[in-house]
Amino acid sequence: MIFFELEPSDISNLNDADLREMVARLCEAELIRQEIQTSCVLWGGAQEAADGGLDVRVVNAIPLLKPGFVSRENTGFQVKKNSMSKAACKKEMLDKGTLKTVIGDLLEKKGAYIIVSGKDDCSDKMLSERLLGMKSALEGLPNSEDLLLDFYGRDRLSAWLRQFPGVALWVRSRLGKPLSGWRPFGRWTSTPVDKDDEFLLDEHPCVIDMNSHHKEPIAISDGIRLVRERLERPGSVVRITGLSGVGKTRFAQALFESEVCDNSLPRANVIYADLGDDLTPTASELVSYLIANDFLSYLVLDNCPPDVHRKLQKQVSSNQAKLSLLTIEYDISDDRPEETEVIHIEPSSEQTVSKLIQKRFPSLGRVNADKVAEFSGGNARVAIALASRVGADETLANFTDEDLFQRLFNQRKGTTESLLESAEVLSLVYSFNVSPNEFNDELSALSRIGGFERDRLNRNHAELLRRQLSQKRGNWRAVLPHAVANRLARRALQNIDPDKINAELLKAENFRLFKSCAHRLGYMHDFEAARNLAHTWMKVDGPFHNIAQCNADLLTALTHIAPVFPDVVLTAIENASEVQDFCSRNNQNFSTFVRLLRKIAYDDQYFDRAAGLILRFAETEKAGENNNSIANQLASLFSLYLSGTQATPARRHSFVNRMLNSGSLRYLEIAQEILRSAFEASHWSSFGGFDFGARSRDFGWEPTTNKEKLDWYVGYIELLVPFLDSENEPICNWAKAILANHFVGLWSYAGCFDILENIVRKYGAGGKWPDMWMAIKRTIHYNGKKHTPELFKRIEALEHLAAPADPYFEIEAYALTNTWDHIEFRGGDYTENSEKIHQKIEKLGELASSEPDYLERLAPRLWEKHIDALWSFGKGLAKGSSDQALTFDTLVRLVKKQELEVVNPILFCGFIAGVHAGDPGLSRKLQESVLHVPELKPYFVNILSATPIAPWGTKKLIELAKSGELEAWRFQQISYGRVHESIPDYDLSALLAALNGLPDGIFSTIEILSMRFFTEKDSNYNPSDDLRSVGRQAILKLLSMHRDEISRQQLHGMDRVIAECLSEPAPKNEIRDIINLLCSGVETYRLYGFELEAVIAYLVKKYPEFVLDRVLIDSENSEQLIYLLFKDRVHRSSSPLNLAPIERVLNWCNGNQDRIHKVAGAVSAYTSLDKESQPLDNPKKVVLSHHITSLLDAAENKVAIVETIFSRSFPSGCSGSLADILEVRSEAFADLLNHVSPEVREIARTKLSLLNRSIRENREREAEEYNRREQRFE
DSSP: OOSSOOOHHHHHTSOHHHHHHHHHHHHHHHHHHTTOOGGGEEEOSSOSSTTTSOSEEEOOOOOOOSOSSSOSSSEEEEEESSOOOHHHHHHHHEETTEEOHHHHHHHHTTOEEEEEESSOOOOHHHHHHHHHHHHHTTTTOTTGGGSEEEEEOHHHHHHHHHHOHHHHHHHHHHHTOOOBTEEOSSOTTOOOTTSOOOOOOOSOEEEEETTSSSOOOEEHHHHHHHHHHHHTSTTOEEEEEOOTTSSHHHHHHHTTOTTSSSSOOOGGGEEEEETTSOOBSOHHHHHHHHHHTTOOOEEEEESOOHHHHHHHHHHHHHTTOSOEEEEEESOOOSOOOTTOEEEEEOOOOHHHHHHHHHHHOGGGHHHHHHHHHHHHTTOHHHHHHHHTTHHHHSBSOOOOOHHHHHHHHHTTTOOOHHHHHHHHHHTTSSOEEOOTTSTTTHHHHHHHHHTSOHHHHHHHHHHHHHTTSEEEETTEEEESSHHHHHHHHHHHHHHSOHHHHHHHHTSGGGHHHHHHHHHHHTTOTTOHHHHHHHHHHHSTTSTTSOGGGOOHHHHHHHHHHGGGOHHHHHHHHHHHTTSTTTTSTTSTTHHHHHHHHHHHTTSHHHHHHHHHHHHHHHHTSOTTOOTTOHHHHHHHTTOSSSOOOOOOHHHHHHHHHHHHTSOOHHHHHHHHHHHHHHTOOSOOOOOSOOOOTTBOOOSOOOOSSHHHHHHHHHHHHHHHHHHHTOSOHHHHHHHHHHHHHTHHHHHHTSOOHHHHHHHHHHHTGGGTOHHHHHHHHHHHHHHGGGSOHHHHHHHHHHHHHHSOSSHHHHHHHHHTSOGGGSGGGSSSOHHHHHHHHHHHHHHHHHHHHTOHHHHHHHTTHHHHSOOTHHHHHHHHHHHHOSSHHHHHHHHHHHHHHHTOSSOOTHHHHHHHHHHHHHOHHHHHHHHHHGGGOTTTGGGHHHHHTTSOOOHHHHHHHHHHHHHTOSOGGGGGGGGGGGGGGGSOHHHHHHHHHHHHTSTTHHHHHHHHHHHHTOOOTTOOOOOOHHHHHHHHHHHHHHHHSOHHHHHTSOOTTHHHHHHHHSSTTSOHHHHHHHHHHHHHHHHTTSSOGGGOHHHHHHHHHHOHHHHHIIIIISOSOHHHHHIIIIIOOSSOSSOGGGGSOHHHHHHHHTTOHHHHHHHHHHSOSEEEOOSSOOOTTSOSOEEEOHHHHHHHHHOSOHHHHHHHHHHTTSOSSOSSOHHHHHHHHHHHHGGGGGOSOHHHHHHHHHHHHHHHHHHHHHHHHHHHHHHHHHSOOO
16 A cells, blocks of 8 residues: 655655755654654754755754664754755855854764755765765864764655655645645644634633543643543544534644643644545555554544444554544544543633634624624534624524534434424523423423423433533523524424414413523524514513513513514613603612613614613712612713714714703713713723624724724813803803813823813913813823823923913912812822922912902802811911901801801811911900801801810800700811810810700710720820719610611710720619610610620620629510520621620529529520631631530539530521531530530530531532522523
């Protein structure tokens, strides 16, 4: 048999590059035969320099035991396509009369130098002449005989090729003379030459060693290593199985790719064929030839049927061949031939297939690639088939490859009409349940739709499972991949009358199946029969005839079918919107409708209608709503990138323009959110997913040119420009604020230079727009270094233009802005920067004091907001004023004139502080005068606190508190900034006593005391008994209130107040009163124990005897009170009673067995060993608590205590796995097996077995619940 032989003339027909590659491949093949790594062979497509280097080198091929084509461990080949004479050989070795350096290196290493000619045939005489010429180049060199010289002509090359069929096959392919169907290493999967053929790896487990015991899937990289390891053994036989399209052939190709993992198989020695092609010779003949000639080769046979595999396997195994055989099969029968390693390949991960599609079809985009990957079920070939049709069909689900479908469905088993019909009916739904006892026996319902027996459907489904065309999870099944299921469902819809389908699906008991069918229909928007069925559901007697009345489950089905006819669904939502409160957050399904409308808004033709409906929903939510915000979802449609809509920029501009000119304040609030999204220029994020059934989708319209990008931003800026001219000052300021807030991005990233310059020139020159000036300064500070010199000059000029040109505008810029908003605040020393800016603002205040007109113009902005700069401005006003009393009167007159509901008094506070610095007497007079100004009287405490509070001030505060002229919460001002420190304890006690008498006054008392007791570590402050007493009275009043009154307040620092006021020497009767009030409040549910944990914990820790008396002796229902105080908890890691010193608890029990048992029922039996303070429900390690073991030791009836511990092992409520909790506690409970008491050990053994049984039962129950929840396909 002569299969691979080539004539010498064939060698001459190779081009220069192919000739070099042939020599390199022969070197690799030689080294493989001698079990040496092919990495020793170095070669490239061209020489490093003209005649300057070696074309092919073998470096350190150790140990080269049998010299052959490669003569020595270090061998260099000079490859020439042309004829080489004796003189030419000598010349080739010299460079300007001197031996070439590369040849000298070979001489030093005692290597070999070989000239290869693609033209010469050499007789012995011709060979001798050429060798003489080569030797003459070495004349005069020491040890020249150490270099082996040789010359390979085309006749010798053709002889070498007969020994290496893999290389010969490659040469044949290069000459256009291949063996019929037989191929060397290459793109066996027929990836187009212009496409990337990279093998994609991930950690998704999809390779199964069918010869292993456990058959656990492993990652593709581990599978590659496994198969390589097995094929490296001469005479090995490996078979790869898997559905058509999962990547078996590409996997086989990767075995020989050095870029994929380590230790690739040598590509020079592999021969590949697809048995579906016409092969000459046959596979059996080639195997016989390779075995007969003792060739060390790898034979890869694709689409190899089982009978052919068995025949070839016997040939290989019975002849002790060096050949390794790898066969590939798409029939996935459970067939494992003898002496064969079977490797099964499952579909890849959807992420990997998506990457493949994005590489192969870059125009599709990631959204469509992800969806195609989902439909393909990880099957690469199905995915490619789907992706190739997207352009033509505008759908991601049209699987039209008939041949691939037949290979997937029929495999080698053939099919029957019955099997096909069953598959069609089962594909009508996304998933189904096969249990006859669950979900109204869905298999029976489907069999009635198909018109055949349930048993027949069940048997046929079992065959689909064997063919891996259906998957199972518990009792759930689904025909997969979806591409195949969608194709089968189309046939079903063609063959089965819609009325017959609806007769079953619209039964109430088959609702889940109906929803699953809707899920399937959503993938067939391009199929008329699917649309027809969906239309029947929208009719008057259909489930969606009035979507305003649909529940959440029905709306899920509606979202499934919406891709089939978005226009119909949009019209249905418009009709429903006429119902009151439908388009509002009061609609409990508002989020479902908004998300659906957002998907429909993808199409330009539906945008205005869909976005208009979202706007109606958004109207009804409060401004600033962050929980599932409708306004934010609407705004996301106006993002430059990731908008999820193809609506044109012009359409979206018009939509916003209509909102801006609607006259609706709520529309302006929403428009502000939209503009925030539209003006985003550097960081974009998406809002939800982009897929919509099987419709071709992307991330939305994106600019393709810089002009389109600039036009986008300029278009929205231009919408705001008319408002800058508005006489309506709030609207004008609103527009200004938006532009100033977005200036940094619009300038630095969007590049809207011209329009922004024009706007600033017209509306902001000379400081008329302080916020814009500050925005420009921020831009220079943060991004100036990134600007080109020309652009930097432009923005510097703009900053100079926008800077305040006169003192008034400078005051506006600094006094009406919080200091930390100024860029001067950033960088450097914070304290120094702060001092500088406050000094500047103070100077501006001095300046304003001499310009009465300034204050007139600045009002009412002086009192509208809390702006820290106004304090320094007020100080400056006082400092610069020639008549401080008159200036104060001016401020009072101006504040009265504004008629503000709420006044921010910080300017007055700063002014008073400034007056006090020079004239404390006048500052007191001005502070007292505030009480006679109705607009300022409510802020007297604030204005008084601007200076250290003198005795007269304290007296006045006490008077106001006693008279109730000011609300109690206003007095909390003295707790801020250490103001209270100037008030002695006896005066503060009187003030707080008066506050305790006001409505909600105790909360002010607690707030002030919490700051009073917050002292430095080295402080020697010791609160007076009167002050502590006032605190106890506040606590008593607190515990007399209803929990609703308490929960409305923020009780900061309550633990400090409790620790100080309830500590010794607090009167015992008051402590008992506090405990009694707490317990009676909890008993009657006036109070909740878990809301007063700090109080309970402190009392238990410090006064356990009093607490135990009240709970266990004085209560009529001790058990209830124990639960409410110690067990009803949210974040407690154990019962508060475990905080009580155990010695004091045992002393209280005093041997009383009834008391011991009651306390045992109230403490936590287990204590967490976890470092984190977390609820006892979920710790990883617990022990029996010190309290319970101490009580067990003290008890006479120890069995009863063990019973208590056992019952406390079961939490009254828990999150997560109950079995896990019980398992952790059982380990701690097991410590009782080592107790000194025999009766404890005995009862512990009994209870531990019950505990373990409960763990097993709960594990089984939880597993069932998990499976029911997690094993579904949808």
